[in-house]
Amino acid sequence: MTSIGNSAFEGCTSLTSVTIGNSVTSIGSSAFGSCSGLTSVTIGNSVTSIGNCAFEGCTGLTSVTIPSSVTSIGGRAFSDCSGLTSVTIPNSVTSIGGYAFYCKNLTEVVSLIEEPFKIYGKNSSDRTFTLDVFNNVTLYVPVGTIEKYKATEGWKDFLFIEEGTGSGNTPPEPEQCAKPTISYSNGELTFNCATEGAKCVSTITDADIRTYTSSKVQLGVTYHVSVHATKAGYSNSETATATLCWIDVEPTVTYDTGATAVQSIEARPVLIQTNGQVVSISGAPEGSAIAIYDVAGQLVGSGKATAGTTDISTQLCNGDIAIVKIGSKAVKVVVK
Secondary structure, three states, X not given: OOEEOOOOOOOOOOOOEEEEOOOOOEEOOOOOOOOOOOOEEEEOOOOOEEOOOOOOOOOOOOEEEOOOOOOEEOOOOOOOOOOOOEEEEOOOOOEEOOOOOOOOOOOEEEEOOOOOOOOOOOOOOOOOOOHHHHHHOEEEEOOOOHHHHHOOOOHHHOOEEEEOOOOOOOOOOOOEOOOOXXXXXXXXXXXXXXXXXXXXXXXXXXXXXXXXXXXXXXOOOEEEEEEEEEOOOOEOOOOEEEEEEXXXXXXXXXXXXXXXXXXXXXXXXXXEEEEOOEEEEEOOOOOOEEEEEOXXXXXXXXXXXXXXXXXXXXXXXXXXXXXXXXXXXXXXEEOO
């Protein structure tokens, strides 16, 4: 569902709370009109428009969060929401309709809009706020914008305008995307993020991809992987890292019988990840010995590979280099 249709839940007095998912992009006219039992609304970060009268007459509504994805708020969208005492309008909003916040009990209006645009003032028959709000309630605006508001039709009708965020609070930090996970199977790396709709942005580097002038080249066959998740309205996730390498299953070397005579070595992929002081190894041959050293060559952890993922605790700290040795293969990873 990408939109909530006109009058979809109008008059549903038994509704007490609503969470609008991140797949919804618009809320139709009168979608929740006269839902008098509604006390709180959480609007998803994909909603761009709130229609006319969308929440008009929701007299029990005491809390609503308008996300920074919203660009338009229709006429009477929150009119007669007598339970609302404070409203915060995000910087993303570019239009506000008449009577949009015609709520008699507002005690605070916070506008995060940095370039104020015309709204319906107190002398208009479609005034955005009640006369009492214009005359008695403080409008809080971003630092450095107060003169713009005092010169903009509608906003300038507030008798009390201050720079700040109201109630001594700072704007809430945006929710952070969940840290992605990394897995490898059948020649493909897979990234997953628990935050719905988030995109995973990855970087993969290979130390072997460079130019050589010597007659012999030692191939490490090692890839360093980093990935973070991003989504509009959210802060970027923590970066997840992993090292993907190949280790010889058998030490013997076989030869191609064709004309190219390329050597073929049976190998298997191993994924190495760190999470604090724990080093996780996936894909190593079951039963193979694993040893972890610090840069000084001191053994800091050891174990044997299991069929799934082997977790080995160490005393290494964030930023330390761990040397993970699986059989005869040694790989350097950064502890994070």
